[in-house]
Amino acid sequence: MTNITGDQALVKRINTSIILDTIRQQAPVSRAKVSKLTGLNKATVSNLVQELCNNHLVQEIGPGQSSGGRKPQLLLFNGQAGYAVGVELRVKQMTAVLTDLEGRILAEDDTALEEHDVQTVTSLMVGMIHGLMRQAPPSPYGIIGIGIGVPGMVDEDGTVLFAPNLGWEMVPLQLQLENELGLPVTIDNEANAGAQGELRFGAGQDARHLLYISAGSGIGSGIIINGELYKGARGYAGESGHMSIEADGRECTCGNRGCWELYASEKSYDNKNGILPSKNTSELVHHAELGHQETIRHFEELGRYLGVGITNLVNGFNPQSVIIGGPLSDARPWIEETLQQVVAQRTLPYHRELMEIRFSELGSRSTMIGAAYSAISQFLGPVRVSMPTN
Amino acid sequence: MTNITGDQALVKRINTSIILDTIRQQAPVSRAKVSKLTGLNKATVSNLVQELCNNHLVQEIGPGQSSGGRKPQLLLFNGQAGYAVGVELRVKQMTAVLTDLEGRILAEDDTALEEHDVQTVTSLMVGMIHGLMRQAPPSPYGIIGIGIGVPGMVDEDGTVLFAPNLGWEMVPLQLQLENELGLPVTIDNEANAGAQGELRFGAGQDARHLLYISAGSGIGSGIIINGELYKGARGYAGESGHMSIEADGRECTCGNRGCWELYASEKSYDNKNGILPSKNTSELVHHAELGHQETIRHFEELGRYLGVGITNLVNGFNPQSVIIGGPLSDARPWIEETLQQVVAQRTLPYHRELMEIRFSELGSRSTMIGAAYSAISQFLGPVRVSMPTN
DNA sequence: ATAACTTAGTTTAACCAATAGACAAAGTAT
DNA sequence: ATACTTTGTCTATTGGTTAAACTAAGTTAT
Incomplete structure (x- = not known):
C-alpha cells in the first residue's frame, strides 16, 4: 500500500509527461499550441520544453507558418534519441x-x-x-x-x-x-x-479501451483499459482462449471443456483429420486461395466461432474496438465475413454502436x-x- | 484529451486524499503513524490533518497508549460529517x-x-x-x-x-x-x-481486482479494476449474463444463443415447467429447505452452470476474488458445492491460486x-x- | 510606409506546498 | 534526577507553477 505521494518533483514529472505526449501526438507543434492544448502556462511549457531539448528528447525544427503574428518555432519528438x-x-x-x-x-x-x-x-x-x-x-x-x-x-x-x-x-x-x-x-x-503494439503504433491508436485477440496455435487476448495494459491480479489476465463456449464440449488440456481455442484456433485443425489437406495455417491459406472447398468451409466455420467468443468478450467488456491479430489473421478473406455477421447478430445493440472490429495493422510484427x-x-x-x- | 495538469493544488489534493484514506482504514491512528505509513513528512501530515479537522472530516479522540515517549493523539475519520x-x-x-x-x-x-x-x-x-x-x-x-x-x-x-x-x-x-x-x-x-458496495464495505475490502456476480432475474457483473469500477467504453461493461456458454444453445431475447443467464439465473426456471413447484427463488428456497428433490437438483445444476461462467470470467480477468450476490445467493446451501467444484476443476491452475470465491456479505443490501x-x-x-x- | 494589431516566446516576481531540521511537549526507563 | 523516546509543531528553505509584463517578430489597414 505504498502510495505515491505528491510533491513538486511529481508535479514536474506529470507535466513533463503531458507535454512530451502532446508533442509526440501533435507534432510538429509550437510551444504556444502545447500550452493551449494542455492548459499549462506558457512559461511552464517553455521551461519544460527547454529541459526536454537538453535531454535530446525534443528538437526544434525551425519556424512554421505565421497566423497573423510572430512565427511559431515548431517542435518534434526526437524518436532517434535512443x-x-x-x-x-x-x-x-x-x-x-x-x-x-x-x-x-x-x-x-x-x-x-x-x-x-x-x-x-x-x-x-x-x-x-x-x-x-x-x-x-x-x-x-x-x-x-x-x-x-x-x-x-x-x-x-x-x-x-x-x-x-x-x-x-x-x-x-x-x-x-x-x-x-x-x-x-x-x-x-x-x-x-x-x-500494446497495435494500441501505440497500429490499428488501435485512438482507443482507450481495446481488446486484442491473438489467434494462432491457441487464442490469447490483450486487454487495454484506460490506455493501459490490464494484467490482472497476478499478471495472468487474457487467457480468453480457455473460455468455454460449449459448457459440455470437448475436453481441453487445461481442465476445462469446450474451450474457445478448440474451435477457433489452429487447434480446430486436429478434428478434421483427412478432410483438411494440412495442419498448417499458411499452407491452408494457400489451398484456400486455390479454391479448396473444404478448407474454405473450415475457415468460415472458424470465423463463426471467433465471432461467438468475441461477442462474449464484447458483451462483458464493452471495448471501443477489437483487433484481430496472430497467424490466423492471414486467413482474413475467408473468416471475416462470417465473423462480422455473427458479431452483428449476437452482440447487444448498445455495445455494437461505435464499436469496431478490425484486423491487425502491424501483422506478424505487432508482438x-x-x-x-x-x-x-x-x-x-x-x-x-x-x-x-x- | 484534456488531461489533468500538475500544480500545487493537485499535490495538496493527492496528499489530503492519501491521508484521509489512511485514517479511514487504520483508525484510530496518530499523526506520527500516518506519516510513517504514507511516507509524508510529519509537518505535512500535521498541516493537512489540521485542515481535515477544520472541515469536520477528521476528529481527535484523545491520547492513546505511549510506546516509550509522548502519547499519540488518536485520529478518527468522522463518518457522521454527512x-x-x-x-x-x-x-x-x-x-x-x-x-x-x-x-x-x-x-x-x-x-x-x-x-x-x-x-x-x-x-x-x-x-x-x-x-x-x-x-x-x-x-x-x-x-x-x-x-x-x-x-x-x-x-x-x-x-x-x-x-x-x-x-x-x-x-x-x-x-x-x-x-x-x-x-x-x-x-x-x-x-x-x-x-462497489462489497468492495468498500463487504466481502471484497482487500481486493484490487474484483468480480461481482449479481444473479437474479438475469446475471449482471460488476468489474473492479485497480480498486475502481470499470465501466467500459460507453458505460455498458458487465453484461456478462449474455456471454454464450452454448454456442448453439437456446435463443435469447438479446439476439445471442446459449446465454449464461438462460442456464444460471432465474430464467432457468422457465424450462422446468411442471417439474419445479414454483418460479420464485424464495419459494424454491423454502421447498429446498423442506427437502424437495427436484428443486435441490435444479439448484445444483444451476450452481454448476454458474461455475462454468465464472470459470470463463476468471480465466479472462484473473481477479483476486469473485463475489456472488443477488437474489440467487439465498440458494447458497445448494449451489455452492457444485459451483466451487466446477471452478476448481476447470479454472487454469495459476488463476486459481490466491483466488477466492465468496458470497456477498451485505446480502440484499449491497446494491x-x-x-x-x-x-x-x-x-x-x-x-x-x-x-x-x- | 507607418501605425495598429496579433501571435510566440521569455523574464520577473509572487505564491504556495512539501521538506529537513530544530524544537517543544510529554511520556518511559534506569 | 537523568537520559532516552516518541509525538507533534515551528521555521527557513527549496523548487515548482503562475500571472503579468515584456520582448520579438510577424500581419493588416490606412
Whole structure:
C-alpha cells in the first residue's frame, strides 16, 4: 500500500509527461499550441520544453507558418534519441526488431528454433539482440531497453510461469537477460505485447479501451483499459482462449471443456483429420486461395466461432474496438465475413454502436513492436493522474 | 484529451486524499503513524490533518497508549460529517437506505412497485428519498448526495439507456432527480453498484481486482479494476449474463444463443415447467429447505452452470476474488458445492491460486450501499496517481 | 510606409506546498 | 534526577507553477 505521494518533483514529472505526449501526438507543434492544448502556462511549457531539448528528447525544427503574428518555432519528438529491441519468441521461430522510440523498424532478424531448453533459447536470443544492437546508429541514449513477448503466462517480475508450447515452467527470464545484457528487460505475454503494439503504433491508436485477440496455435487476448495494459491480479489476465463456449464440449488440456481455442484456433485443425489437406495455417491459406472447398468451409466455420467468443468478450467488456491479430489473421478473406455477421447478430445493440472490429495493422510484427514499446514506455516513464467520477 | 495538469493544488489534493484514506482504514491512528505509513513528512501530515479537522472530516479522540515517549493523539475519520441516501430500483420493489459516510445504515425503507412508468417511479422515489433525508441527524454537511442502482444499462451522464424489465429506454434519470432534489445524484447499473458496495464495505475490502456476480432475474457483473469500477467504453461493461456458454444453445431475447443467464439465473426456471413447484427463488428456497428433490437438483445444476461462467470470467480477468450476490445467493446451501467444484476443476491452475470465491456479505443490501458509496465517493473526491510499469 | 494589431516566446516576481531540521511537549526507563 | 523516546509543531528553505509584463517578430489597414 505504498502510495505515491505528491510533491513538486511529481508535479514536474506529470507535466513533463503531458507535454512530451502532446508533442509526440501533435507534432510538429509550437510551444504556444502545447500550452493551449494542455492548459499549462506558457512559461511552464517553455521551461519544460527547454529541459526536454537538453535531454535530446525534443528538437526544434525551425519556424512554421505565421497566423497573423510572430512565427511559431515548431517542435518534434526526437524518436532517434535512443533505440529499443523487441523480440518475439514463438514455438518454431524467434524474431526480433530494432526500433526507434517511435516504433519505426530499423532492422529485423529471425531464426528457426528447434530446441526449447532455456539455455539454448536464451543464448540464441542474446546473440540476436547483440546483433541488432550493433546496427543501432549513434544516439544520445543508445539502446534503452529490451522487450520480449513470450507464448505463456508471465508474472510481475518477468518470470515465465508457464509456457506449455515451449515446455517452460518458472523461468526467471527477465533476471537472466538483465544480468547477461546489462540493460532493462521487460517480459510480456505475446498477446499483451501485441495489444500494446497495435494500441501505440497500429490499428488501435485512438482507443482507450481495446481488446486484442491473438489467434494462432491457441487464442490469447490483450486487454487495454484506460490506455493501459490490464494484467490482472497476478499478471495472468487474457487467457480468453480457455473460455468455454460449449459448457459440455470437448475436453481441453487445461481442465476445462469446450474451450474457445478448440474451435477457433489452429487447434480446430486436429478434428478434421483427412478432410483438411494440412495442419498448417499458411499452407491452408494457400489451398484456400486455390479454391479448396473444404478448407474454405473450415475457415468460415472458424470465423463463426471467433465471432461467438468475441461477442462474449464484447458483451462483458464493452471495448471501443477489437483487433484481430496472430497467424490466423492471414486467413482474413475467408473468416471475416462470417465473423462480422455473427458479431452483428449476437452482440447487444448498445455495445455494437461505435464499436469496431478490425484486423491487425502491424501483422506478424505487432508482438515484437509491442514488446519494444514496453521497453520504450519504461524509459519515457509515463505518469497518469486519474480522478474517478464514481 | 484534456488531461489533468500538475500544480500545487493537485499535490495538496493527492496528499489530503492519501491521508484521509489512511485514517479511514487504520483508525484510530496518530499523526506520527500516518506519516510513517504514507511516507509524508510529519509537518505535512500535521498541516493537512489540521485542515481535515477544520472541515469536520477528521476528529481527535484523545491520547492513546505511549510506546516509550509522548502519547499519540488518536485520529478518527468522522463518518457522521454527512449522510448519503442509496436506492435500489428493482422490478417489483424499491428499497433505500440512509447511510453515514462509512456506509453504516441509519434507516431503511422499501415499497412495492406495481407500475413502471417513469413519472410514477420517480415521484415515488423522490418521496422515499425525502423521507430518509428527514431522518438524518444534524451534521456539518447534511445530505451529501444520492446514489441509485437500476436494473439496466446506464451511460456516463446517468441516463438509463435500456432497462428491459422496467420497459425503460433513454430515461435521463440523473438530470431529472438532480433537478427535483437539488443534490448530486449518481446512477449506476445494479451490479456495478453491488460491486462497489462489497468492495468498500463487504466481502471484497482487500481486493484490487474484483468480480461481482449479481444473479437474479438475469446475471449482471460488476468489474473492479485497480480498486475502481470499470465501466467500459460507453458505460455498458458487465453484461456478462449474455456471454454464450452454448454456442448453439437456446435463443435469447438479446439476439445471442446459449446465454449464461438462460442456464444460471432465474430464467432457468422457465424450462422446468411442471417439474419445479414454483418460479420464485424464495419459494424454491423454502421447498429446498423442506427437502424437495427436484428443486435441490435444479439448484445444483444451476450452481454448476454458474461455475462454468465464472470459470470463463476468471480465466479472462484473473481477479483476486469473485463475489456472488443477488437474489440467487439465498440458494447458497445448494449451489455452492457444485459451483466451487466446477471452478476448481476447470479454472487454469495459476488463476486459481490466491483466488477466492465468496458470497456477498451485505446480502440484499449491497446494491443500495454501493449506490450510496458512489455519492460518498464523489463527495470525498478521491485522486489516484499511477505509474504503470509497462 | 507607418501605425495598429496579433501571435510566440521569455523574464520577473509572487505564491504556495512539501521538506529537513530544530524544537517543544510529554511520556518511559534506569 | 537523568537520559532516552516518541509525538507533534515551528521555521527557513527549496523548487515548482503562475500571472503579468515584456520582448520579438510577424500581419493588416490606412
